[in-house]
Amino acid sequence: MLAQVELPGANCGACGYRTCGALAAELDNKPDLIERCLPRLAKAAEPVVKAAPDQACHSENFDVRQGAKSTWRDSLNREFDFYLEHFPEDPGPKEIIIPHNPMLTRELEISVGDLMLGRPLGMSCGCPITHCGVVVEVDRRTGVIVWCVTGPLGPRNKGFKDIGYYIAEGYEGLITDARVDINIGQRYFFQPRRCMLQWRHSGLVNYINRSKDGLQVRLEGLWIG
């Protein structure tokens, strides 16, 4: 047991325990509780986390992927700024898409869990590869679908709905490795980690969220190259 003399003896209750002795008795099992001792904070010259007011959204604050150093160049030798990873709990990269004919979402009765095929035609992204994936959200009013791009194995085994061409409106994913600071409102070149062609994309970051896994971002205004 942490000796009671190490606690201030204020018996102030701010830790959630009626007396310093009661807190001390809990510290063996729950040492983190010491952080709740606010009078101790007030009296002790404890070091606090170094101030870093402008860095919370900067990539260098997050765990950087270990391993081979990136050259930050795509398969066509073009530079990019970061890799976009998919969320660990998702089966694949998350895309927000809309069929070229949004009515298809209703006509095909697209539902969460459906397996689909389609190709991101045109200026939204321009990838020549047909994609396969599983639907995770549907908005039947607008036709917008959120899906996770997986691979052809599922559709082959279980059947699928074909939406033909679609527009890729946005990506969501994680940044764990970047060579620049990531700021909301800026356009970047990035490399989707699972892009079959390993072509760089570009997009505008309009959402950033710090998490233990990395920077969660949303990108819209997508182009290849």
Place this chain on the structure above:
Amino acid sequence: MTIYFDNSATSPVDPRVAEAMALWHAKAFGNPSSLHSLGRAARESVETARERVAALIGAKPKEIVFVASGTEADNLALAGAVAASPPHRDGVIVSAIEHPAVLETAKALQGRGASLTLAPVDADGLADPDWFRRHVNATTRIVSLMAANNVIGTVQPIAEVAAIAREAGALFHTDAVQAVGRLPIDVGAAPIDLLSISAHKFYGPKGVGALFVREGVDLAPIVHGGGQERGLRSATENVAGIVGFGLAAELAREEGAADNVRLVALRERLINGVFAACPQAYLIGHRGRRLPGHVALGFSGQEGEAIRLMLALDEEGIAVSTGSACSASHAAEPSYVLRALGFDAFRARGAVRLTLGRFNTEEQVDQVVAVLPGLVGGLRRIATARS
């Protein structure tokens, strides 16, 4: 019946306090400066209250100056200290997350020639004493660091920073409006020179506050007149308010510890309940070093909807706030406090503050935990990211 979870904005007046004040509203109307019996009775009640407020923070009664609000106390502390400063000390250092009562006063002083420096905080809102060691020097007149932040609840290392200021020959002020009555504050244990208090934050009345001015500290008044409050705050005293303030202080001294034990239990129940029901919820501010009843939450992907959430909760009869009540009229602006913590402009819009108090119950917490997920789930999401 409204569930009131906005105790950091203001707290309900304790019925015992209201009862004590009633007499002074109704019959005992004397001016404490008068020499007749009504006046002497009023003076006696004011001095009793002074003793009670002083006892709450370990001060001498003569070190308590009654004012009309925490804001006025902050103004008097900073402007009064600078006005009485020797010419070579023109530096004012305040943290970037101070209440506007401090920040705006500091900016006004800058406009009159003072040198203003804003101290940064880390991602939990904690100030770094080492930063102050590097920046407080022989030109610094006053350092101001709030004891606990009104928006995020983080409790600051004020004793350590106060010692740094003292070593450099500067004054140390703390805006303890959120802390006094909720945390043990002992000005005898730390070299705090000036400390602001507001009665309505701990079950006392609005319209009355106090500034602790350590004996020997040179301060110039900002309100001039009849010389009340040792010449530091001229104006006839708000006797009923001061009586209520005194009793609220006494109750805090006697019951504060028990209140805190209960509030921490409620706080943890609320945090754990919300986290279990809303996976996208995240806590803002330091997890442990926070005010006993203070919960500041964000909902990942829905930060832009904080106002909508507050309104939805209000429709359910649950009173919470976004950011601080004082900035509610500027709700469209990202919170400068969260920006100082490193939040981007989007996320800085997203804090929802639920602050518990003496009169909240476990049943109320459970009711909020039951209602909140449905309301959050109904909000538009900009992204599907999680905390």
